Amino acid sequence: MPGGEKDAGREFPRVSVDDACGSLKAMKVRGGGRVARYAVQALRDYATEAPGARTQAGYFDHILKAGGKLKSARPTAFALTNGVNYVLNRGARCLESGGSVEDVRDAIVRASNDFLAYSTDAVATIGEIGARRIKNGDTIITHSDSEAAMSVMKKAHDMGKGITVYCTETRPNYQGHKTAAALAAYGIDTTLICDSACRMMMGDADKAIVGCDAISGNGALVSKIGVSLVAMLAQEARVNFIVAAETYKVDFGTLTGRLVEVEERDPTEIAAKAWMEHNPKVKFSNLVFDFTPPEYIDFYVTEKGILPPAGIFALMQELRNEGNAWSPA
């Protein structure tokens, strides 16, 4: 291997692009950052083994198709889109500057490794920056499970800030149970509550911290269903509402008018099959995400620093000026 190490930062077993797409579609891999790393790793693994092609262009064409497949497996996962685009852009530039097949392959692998390392480091950096904003003895409300939000809370705990956390159970899939278990095991004073109890507990809270699936150009947040309720309640109670988010979650499509369709999941997540058969006339709606408008968000903690929702547009300008849709540089 002349260039980038092909197994650097391996987090997932080696799979084919098609299998990776299947897993992505079935949501076997979850969480914005993990999904992006999973796809980028699959793309890297594919690049290292891509079928021989006589020309650089031919080779890169294979890579482009693989990248396209991975992106369309989860069209609303902007972290995945941005991650794969970053890798493809680096490959394209190598091709344009006359690189050989080997050079292009090497560029793809190095770019993938850069992304994987960046993504992992970003979670740690967000934890460090975010934890500085936590005060000793703060009570924090969180919703669903998020690598980046948990990183902030764990780091604050590591700093001895003695925090208390309320986790909403996060129906229908109880991601809050997972978060509560992890935080309590980490030594943090953790209480599990129903989603609907959030307003009563907000009176005792100092901060609300959540994760992110996508960030719109106007600073709005796409996140797990229920996050926008927590945001409204925080706003009402004058509690700081903080979003922990890697910058590769920005959605450039919002700048040119793309409307995001929110995915509907299976009703069996809400009601038991037996109950459904017993009440055949009852319908179900089971949306996965909701939207939080920028006026309910105090700030984003990213690996590039803290910024208010009003700064997202300027951040996206900066990212675009760096020559890619998204760039870690």
Next chain:
Amino acid sequence: MPGGEKDAGREFPRVSVDDACGSLKAMKVRGGGRVARYAVQALRDYATEAPGARTQAGYFDHILKAGGKLKSARPTAFALTNGVNYVLNRGARCLESGGSVEDVRDAIVRASNDFLAYSTDAVATIGEIGARRIKNGDTIITHSDSEAAMSVMKKAHDMGKGITVYCTETRPNYQGHKTAAALAAYGIDTTLICDSACRMMMGDADKAIVGCDAISGNGALVSKIGVSLVAMLAQEARVNFIVAAETYKVDFGTLTGRLVEVEERDPTEIAAKAWMEHNPKVKFSNLVFDFTPPEYIDFYVTEKGILPPAGIFALMQELRNEGNAWSPA
């Protein structure tokens, strides 16, 4: 039986006052109105069979004690308190005006029957008044299960208004499942959603209608945990938020400063025992009610008519002027 019919409007089997208190404490009977009728019926049944007493005062003393027990079985159930007080006041007036033991017993039974009939009629009247405010094709969001709120929706359906209803599942006890089943069975187009999806669906809604556990002097609402979230979301989306409530749910104690303690229920309603044992450090909080401030409420529909939260104080003045804490007159 010289006066009131001792079995008028029987809704519950005959039980002793002590057993009634046990059932009340164990929450085997639920819903503000039903709880009140259950306690008043138990008091009536006790009055018809109360042990011999040589004097009217002695007899009434037994009744007073029974009433006190029933009230203390559910101290935050203001419908029960007001219902029992209404019966006791009528007995007391009879005693004061020189009635015999039989007269007092008769007054108690008649007052109980009046209350039982009043309570049942009130639900129907609320349905009729409230349904007039529903427009053809309205989409309604409801939370938990409420006799009075359902009465409004069923009556609107009866009037051919073609309504659509979203029921939140109402964790932790899934009262929304019960409501959804009942409304769908009644022929109403009904969709079940998670509590946390309420903000997304509010965009499609025209009205939100909920029931009531107690009304404060400033027009604030005490109701099932989660109601205040629905109210906030309705306010944000400029959707009318309507409370269906019998007037005997007003809490006169709020006029003299009483602070209401919100009951905590068992954590097993939130998490399975096995999960709890597996995650012993996780704590739980499980509050039963929450508070909705008057500025989030458009109006109350009562059996005495529609009134804004700002009118509750005047309603309570009127009820007090009628000579009792609460009076159906």
Next chain:
Amino acid sequence: MPGGEKDAGREFPRVSVDDACGSLKAMKVRGGGRVARYAVQALRDYATEAPGARTQAGYFDHILKAGGKLKSARPTAFALTNGVNYVLNRGARCLESGGSVEDVRDAIVRASNDFLAYSTDAVATIGEIGARRIKNGDTIITHSDSEAAMSVMKKAHDMGKGITVYCTETRPNYQGHKTAAALAAYGIDTTLICDSACRMMMGDADKAIVGCDAISGNGALVSKIGVSLVAMLAQEARVNFIVAAETYKVDFGTLTGRLVEVEERDPTEIAAKAWMEHNPKVKFSNLVFDFTPPEYIDFYVTEKGILPPAGIFALMQELRNEGNAWSPA
């Protein structure tokens, strides 16, 4: 004529009830108070000449029918409804207490005269009370034309307060032209503006004063289309928004859920016939009234004093306690 003077306070020429209904339907008579006085006078005139009837009940039956016709000529004119009901109630009480045909007739005439005098006096009283709230040099915005609102402004001018008034033109029927002409002729510094310029002028205003077609139980206002915009703008600019309204404009039906249908007028008020023929695909909507929510209203000035929107429910309680739906007593 044994009792009330049959020509007291004559403001309109004598017409039959049927002709009066015709004029009302065609909106030849306008303005809440004038419409009420017109109908009550027609009822009085009818009563003095009603066809012979052998019995008091027979006679009163004629009157009831005439009153019913008048009320249904303008079903959303609550001043008319309340005025006619007041007269009919007085007649009914006379009948119930065993009065003769002559007694009933006399009661109807006296009640009519009382109403007519009350209505006229009310406008003057509102002017006096309202004018006290105007400060020297105040700039006032008004919309449409209203007897009561003009009474306040004229009285303030009479008191030498040196006010300035902005009148919106009030499309589509330019009632603002009429108001501007009247105020300027009265000696008040008056400027006519477009409805759409209201926000720019609000920055210079100290008060906004408008009239009223109906008052709901929650303190909301039904008034000329455009009033609710003025109210919102006043609220935004922290300018006092004041409604001048006789108490007989309260709508008791709102307490029992009646939904008010807003009348649509002819599109020729908006566009010329020629234009419409030239643009046959363009549709038109021409609503007469709009609704102003209570939170945009600072206070009502009535002939019974000043009250906040939150006091309307208590006022309606008081009016009902006086034994009629509405009563001037």
Next chain:
Amino acid sequence: MPGGEKDAGREFPRVSVDDACGSLKAMKVRGGGRVARYAVQALRDYATEAPGARTQAGYFDHILKAGGKLKSARPTAFALTNGVNYVLNRGARCLESGGSVEDVRDAIVRASNDFLAYSTDAVATIGEIGARRIKNGDTIITHSDSEAAMSVMKKAHDMGKGITVYCTETRPNYQGHKTAAALAAYGIDTTLICDSACRMMMGDADKAIVGCDAISGNGALVSKIGVSLVAMLAQEARVNFIVAAETYKVDFGTLTGRLVEVEERDPTEIAAKAWMEHNPKVKFSNLVFDFTPPEYIDFYVTEKGILPPAGIFALMQELRNEGNAWSPA
């Protein structure tokens, strides 16, 4: 003395009405309740010694004049106005029912004593009702000095609630120093802050409690300059803002449009004479009161119970229905 005791509840030394008026004008007596009691006592003392008059009417005329003088000594002290009017009304009724000079005198003295006792009891009752709304460990912000507000805090302390109080210094006259000294001496944990530091401390507060000079018909508050800032800050921070007020502070004049002129005090309260002479071009403004709109007030604690600002109009209706402008009955 045939009737009321002429020295009952003496709180101030005996002075002539003219001297009392002088002291009132010079603000030697301060605080709404104290001012009212001072004037009523002076009126009582005058009544017991009023010069001989041949007729009851003549005697009462003296009393009326004395009452008028006292009222005009502090025209914006509505507690004084209501207190004196209460006494005069009782005298007038006695006169109308044909009482002798002695009867009228006796009625005046009894009415005065009733008022004095009522006023003193009211402060204690307000303390008891208000203290129920304080929670253990509450942090309270207060402004200026108020008998009634202090009564709530002291009672809460007596109940062992372990409260903490922040007192603003209350420029220009440092009434907050007086309050801080009194509360700290009473054993309450008390911190003195600058008026301008109020927003920073509000973040730690649970309640804000202030006194009252007058209550308008719409529920607005007239109180010491600076109270409206505390109210706004409490509203912003979602801290309960509570007004402790005897019901005789309602201002009936607001129902008929009276505009209150806010008194200006001497500039030497703001700057030293030497500084003023050194900077002769600097002007000064020194207003005594400000207005707090009803939307910033959570509730009033009165001796008749707790009521929201929206209930003040209904309270004033009730007080008027009792036959006087204000009545303790």
Next chain:
Amino acid sequence: MPGGEKDAGREFPRVSVDDACGSLKAMKVRGGGRVARYAVQALRDYATEAPGARTQAGYFDHILKAGGKLKSARPTAFALTNGVNYVLNRGARCLESGGSVEDVRDAIVRASNDFLAYSTDAVATIGEIGARRIKNGDTIITHSDSEAAMSVMKKAHDMGKGITVYCTETRPNYQGHKTAAALAAYGIDTTLICDSACRMMMGDADKAIVGCDAISGNGALVSKIGVSLVAMLAQEARVNFIVAAETYKVDFGTLTGRLVEVEERDPTEIAAKAWMEHNPKVKFSNLVFDFTPPEYIDFYVTEKGILPPAGIFALMQELRNEGNAWSPA
């Protein structure tokens, strides 16, 4: 013609600069974009025929003067200012880099043609980006007539989205009649309403879309009188308020404190001459524009993409960094 084509994209007949200034002052040409193109074309036409000058500097001096005249013809038309400045800047750079008279002329003509093409393309691009944000079946409210706003609605119609549009008549000049006629003729379901009916219709709307005369550095909008009312009503009803605007409408002067004076037009637009003569004391105010604060605006659709009001400052930074006050690059 050595360089740019002198008749490229001709939209207006050839006129002298002085005549063009006359037409601009008389507002014979209307609409921000059209006015800019009109002035730039006149400048180009002048440049191609400018009187002989011995030196490049002399020649350019003529052009500068012509540009200055055009800019001062409509000092508040920022599109015109930015368009003319763009052309002049390109000329100046050519001059500075030592170009001949012919070179400078050519630079002016090319720059003009670039601007004309850019302006025309921008309207189409705005239509495409904006139309993506429209949902199937959306009901849209618009005010006045705007090329760019109409472009969005027509494009959405072309995409088969089945939209419905409410057009306000837009007093005093009825631009809404023009818009309604155009949209209906295009096949869109279009209803004309009075300006004052806007609040009632907003309840049925999903979006409000308007055009733009200028954009301030803080994201505020200067547009046709009445636009700010539509914006407030949209905000109240939670309806998206969207501004369609070419980026050359930004007003750089707002960054250095310039205050915009709003033009007053002739009162005969409001009232007929005869009416004015009949009511000589009535005054008139007839402002052309109003200001919409950024908090009422959801986003701008520009030819460079969608951006929130908070992004305007960053957009202006970017435009300045490109070396001109405004640049299409």
Next chain:
Amino acid sequence: MPGGEKDAGREFPRVSVDDACGSLKAMKVRGGGRVARYAVQALRDYATEAPGARTQAGYFDHILKAGGKLKSARPTAFALTNGVNYVLNRGARCLESGGSVEDVRDAIVRASNDFLAYSTDAVATIGEIGARRIKNGDTIITHSDSEAAMSVMKKAHDMGKGITVYCTETRPNYQGHKTAAALAAYGIDTTLICDSACRMMMGDADKAIVGCDAISGNGALVSKIGVSLVAMLAQEARVNFIVAAETYKVDFGTLTGRLVEVEERDPTEIAAKAWMEHNPKVKFSNLVFDFTPPEYIDFYVTEKGILPPAGIFALMQELRNEGNAWSPA
């Protein structure tokens, strides 16, 4: 002296770095800009006389240490931090590019002189830009004393705008007395008021203008205690709230999560020693600064132009892109 003039723009007498640190700690020098200039001048003076060092690196090390001392003398004075960092960065770049000791010294002196001139010019430029936003006859409220805010008001006065100013006294240190004296002496119509009277006067105001101690990345303001109250009141009354601030007051630390600790000053500023000894149980809190959230700020006037709070993040990006933490370029 080969390069920069060592006495250019001398504003303070020459002191040693240690003495300068002492004066800074004792707050003998006040005001963000003056503090920064004081420290930079001390650094320059030190650089000109720094002890001989054999190497450039050794020499610069002395300068770095001196700069570090100065920065830690007032850790929350971001103007000082940014000013000193600017000078040190210029020195470091000279060192990196191989400059001699003399070159480095010269770079330090020149950079210092550049900063001193920039700071002085900035105040004048802010005055000019800000004064353009003042209208003829505006009434302005200001709090505390600020070079930059006063510069705006004086410049508006110079332009003949006839402004009126209300100065709050600014307890506890009466900086408002100083401002009032200066403005009145300058010929401006100036009135001194208590801090607590601010809400009553805000009704008469057109603008509020204050100075700045630091600006956060989200556009929030750190300023003298009480500024945030003025901001809230301005927001409530729809009065423009304007901050006059040099750009070197931005706090880059807020982008990476630094929490600012607000300094507590001695309680003797609030109460006399004698009073404190007499009331030993009373505690005191005396914070120096407060925080104003961006939603209460209309715009910042800086020497680089006007920008809304939402533009601060983009300004900080721009400043960082220029290669320093802060740069006047």
